[in-house]
Amino acid sequence: MTFEAIKQADQSYVLGTYGRFDACIVKGQGATCQDIEGRTYIDFTSGIGVNSIGYADPDWVAAVSHQAGELAHISNLFYTTPGALLAKTLCEKTGYARVFFGNSGAEANEGAIKTARKYSFDKYGPGRSTVITLVNSFHGRTVTTLAATGQDVFHNYFYPFTEGFCHVPAGDFAALEQAAENGVCAVMLEFVQGEGGVIPLDQDYVRQVYDFCKQRDILFIADEVQTGIGRTGKLLASEHFGVRPDITTLAKGLGGGLPIGAFLVTEELVPVMGPSTHATTFGMNPIVCAGANVVLRKVANEQFLKEVVMKGEKIRSCLTCIPEVESTSGLGLMIGVKLRHKKSADVVRECLKKGLMVLTAKDKVRLLPPLTITDKELTQGVQILWDVLESK
Numbered sequence: 001m002t003f004e005a006i007k008q009a010d011q012s013y014v015l016g017t018y019g020r021f022d023a024c025i026v027k028g029q030g031a032t033c034q035d036i037e038g039r040t041y042i043d044f045t046s047g048i049g050v051n052s053i054g055y056a057d058p059d060w061v062a063a064v065s066h067q068a069g070e071l072a073h074i075s076n077l078f079y080t081t082p083g084a085l086l087a088k089t090l091c092e093k094t095g096y097a098r099v100f101f102g103n104s105g106a107e108a109n110e111g112a113i114k115t116a117r118k119y120s121f122d123k124y125g126p127g128r129s130t131v132i133t134l135v136n137s138f139h140g141r142t143v144t145t146l147a148a149t150g151q152d153v154f155h156n157y158f159y160p161f162t163e164g165f166c167h168v169p170a171g172d173f174a175a176l177e178q179a180a181e182n183g184v185c186a187v188m189l190e191f192v193q194g195e196g197g198v199i200p201l202d203q204d205y206v207r208q209v210y211d212f213c214k215q216r217d218i219l220f221i222a223d224e225v226q227t228g229i230g231r232t233g234k235l236l237a238s239e240h241f242g243v244r245p246d247i248t249t250l251a252k253g254l255g256g257g258l259p260i261g262a263f264l265v266t267e268e269l270v271p272v273m274g275p276s277t278h279a280t281t282f283g284m285n286p287i288v289c290a291g292a293n294v295v296l297r298k299v300a301n302e303q304f305l306k307e308v309v310m311k312g313e314k315i316r317s318c319l320t321c322i323p324e325v326e327s328t329s330g331l332g333l334m335i336g337v338k339l340r341h342k343k344s345a346d347v348v349r350e351c352l353k354k355g356l357m358v359l360t361a362k363d364k365v366r367l368l369p370p371l372t373i374t375d376k377e378l379t380q381g382v383q384i385l386w387d388v389l390e391s392k
Contacts, residue, residue, distance in 0.1 A: 002036075003024050003035075003036050003037055006024050006036070007024075021349075021352055022352075023035045023039070023041075023352065024036040024037075025041075027055070027056070028043070028054070028055025028056060029054070029055050029056050030054045030055060030056075030370070030372065030373070030374060030377060031043050031044075031054050031055070031369055031370045031372070031373040031374065031377040031378075031381075032055075032377060033055055033357075039355065040355060041352070041355050041356060041357050042355060042356050042357070042377050042380050042381035042384065043055075043357045043369065043370065044356060044357055044358045044359075044367045044368065044369045044381050044385075045357045045358065045359050045368055045369075046253070046368045046369060046370050047257065048252070048359065048368065049194075049226050049231060049252040049253055049334075049368045050252045050253060050255070050256075050257060051253075051256065051257050051370050052229055052230065052231070052252075052253030052254075052256055052295055052299065052370060052371050052372075053256050053294070053295055053298055053299070053370060053371060053372045054370035054372045054373065055257075055370075057256065057294070057298075057372070059294050059297075059298075060256050060257070060291050060294045060295070063290045063291060063293065063294045064258070064287055064290055064291045066290070067082060067286050067287045067290035068287050070286075071286050072285075072286065072287055073282070073285055073286065073287075074286070075281060076279065076280070076281075076283065076284055080284065080286045080289070081286075082286045082287075082289035082290040082293060083101065083284040083285075083286065083289045085289070085293055086101075086284075086289040086292050086293050086296070087099050087101070089293065089296050089297075089300075090262070090264070090296065091264070093235060093296065093300045094235065094236060094248070094264055095244070096248065096264035096265060096266060097265060097266055097267040097269075097270050098264070098265050098269075098270050099262050099263070099264050099265075100262065100263050100265075100273070100278060100283070101260065101261070101262050101280075101283040101284040101289070102260075102261035102262065102263075102280050102283045103259045103260065103261055103280065103282050103283055103285075104140075104251055104259060104260075104261045105139075105140055105223075105225030105226075105249065105250075105251035105252060105261055106139070106140025106141060106142045106145045106261070107142075107251075107261045107280065107283075108225065108249035108250060108251050108261035108262055108263045109139045109140050109145050109148065109188070109223055109225070109249050109263075110140070110142060110144055110145060111249075111261075111263045111278055112186075112188070112221050112223075112247045112249050112263045113131055113144065113148065113186070113188070113221075114273075114277070114278060115219075115247060115263070115265060115269060115272055115273055115278075116131065116185050116186035116188075116219045116221060116246075116247065117129045117131075117164075117185055117186075118272050118273065118277065119185070119219060119269060119272045120185035120186075120219075122272065123217075127183050128183045128184070128185050129164050129183060129185050130164050130165065130166055130179075130182060130183050130184045130185065131148060131164060131165050131166070131184070131185065131186045131187070131188055131221075132165075132166050132167075132168060132176060132179050132180065132184055132186070132187045132188070133148050133149070133150050133165060133166070133167055133168075133187075133188050133189065134150050134167065134168060134169070134170040134189050134190075134193070135150040135151075135167050135168065135169045135170060136150055136151060136170060136193050136196035136197070136199070137149055137150040137151070137167070137170075137188075137189065137190055137193060137196060137223075138151065138154075138190070138193070138194065138195035138196060139188065139190075139223055140225075141154075143158060143161055143162055144161075144162040146158065146161060147161035147162040147163075147164075147165045148165050148188060150167035151195075151196065166179045166182075166184075170189075170193065170199075170201060170205070171201070171202055171205050173205060173208050173209065173212075176209060176212070177212065180212070180216065180218060184216075184218055185218065185219060186218060186219040186220070186221050186246075186247075187209060187213055187218060187219075187220055187221065188221035188222075188223055189201065189206075189209070189221070189222065189223065190222075190223045190224075190226070190227065191206065191222065191224070191227055191232075191237040191238065191240065191241060191331075192226070192227050192232065192237060192330060192331055192334055194226040194227070194334065194361065194366075195361060195362075196361070196362065197329070197336055197361050197362040197363070197364050198329050198330040198334060198335065198336025198361050198364060198366055199329055199336070200329065200330065200331055201241075203240075203241055203242075206241045206243060207241070207242065207243065210241075210243040210245075213246075219246040219247060219269075220243070220245045220246050220247075221245060221246065221247045221248075221249070222236075222237075222238050222245035222247070222248045222249070223249050224236055224237055224238070224248050224249060224250055225249055225250060225251040225252055225261075226252055226334065226368075227331070227334060228248070228249075228250040228251075228252075228253065228254070229250060229252070229253040229254050229295065229296075229299055230253065230299040230300075230304070230305055230308055230332075230371050231252075231253055231308075231331075231332055231333060231334050231368070231371070232308075232330075232331035232332035232333075232334055233305055233306075233308045233309035233312065233331060233332030233333075234305060234332075235299065235300050235305065236248060237331065240331060244266070246265065246266050246268070246269060247263055247264065247265050247266075247269065248263065248264045249261070249262070249263045249264075250262045250263070250264070253295065253299075253371070254292050254295060254296075255288055255291055255292050255295065256291050256292065256294065256295040257291065258285075258287065258288040258291050258292075259288065260285075260288045260289075260292055261283075298372075299371060304371070308332050308333055308371050309332055311333055311369070311371075311373060311378060312330075312331070312332045312333045312334075312335060314378065314382075315333075315335055315367065315369075315378065315382060316328050316335065318382045318386070319335075319337060319382070319385075322386055322389050322390065323340070323390075324339055324340050324341065324342060324389040324390065325337055325338070325339065325340070325389065326338045326339060326340045329364075333367070333368065333369050333371060333373075334367075334368060335366070335367040335368075336361055336364040336365070336366055336367075337364055337365040337366075337367065338363070338364050339363075339364070339365065339389070342389065343363075344360045344361075344362075344363055344364055344365045345360055347365050347385075347388055347389065348360055348365065350388045350391070351384060351385060351388050354384045354387065354388060355384060356381050356384040356385060356388075358385065365385075369381070
């Protein structure tokens, strides 16, 4: 099919919920991909944080291909080798006691919310079910995770939303303390608010909230759908903040390109979710788990994570030399770029024309390169962004 035929088919048969860029990507290697018309692009998006080890990593491809030839799906009514290995490795590397595997970040967050509410119900009975989240947060697009999301722009059309959520301003501990007086079972937050503008939370604030939760037996849930699996230069972003959440949710980069979600729980929460309390048909899929096992082997490595930090520092140091850049934010290879005059959406379009893929996060340009990006690809990508930002 030609590019025009592909666009026509897409526009004729797919619900129009996406504003697609004017390119049809057909293949990639590392942090470089190619469209159907032969144009190449340096990718600073990772498929919105998913392609953590880049395109077509040979070990990942081999593992996924082999598993596809052996067993694609069997359901959670049976044990599988890739799933058991992934669970073992993930728990050992993160220090958590158990994990549940789903298919997306929204599913992971739904599972975390259910676990928190059941923990509180089992221990205290009904009426202690509210989850506090932060203004400017993003936790997913299901009816429940939209209710958890603290951005009014997402709270349209789909009423009534799931009850039991309260949003307080990030950094305002007094507001959180006041909200916690009314039947709260959990606080859920992102250490770096990704969709909200790549804004890291204050270290002291996180510690204050964490200690408060421990004192009140309120569960502390970390949404690490975007920050987890090496994106910030640590396996989990919680390591930057010196806390161990009761529940951590993961997705995006864990699968290396295939759909997966997961939530991890501490030893205390292991008895909470027993048989039939939660389930999914596709979760713990053998092919997906085979790919995720490769991702973990590569990413859960001290030297690898140090290199992620260095790559992020290199990008930031280059960007701070550009007059159009007012500031940068984020951690590791999760970077927000605040501009002085240009509009981020315009920058994204111009970068694509010149062979660089970048994203937006509110009024910022957002950069999420593959963690394995080479120095050459990184330099080429930064140069394109520099040229676009310096153009008149």
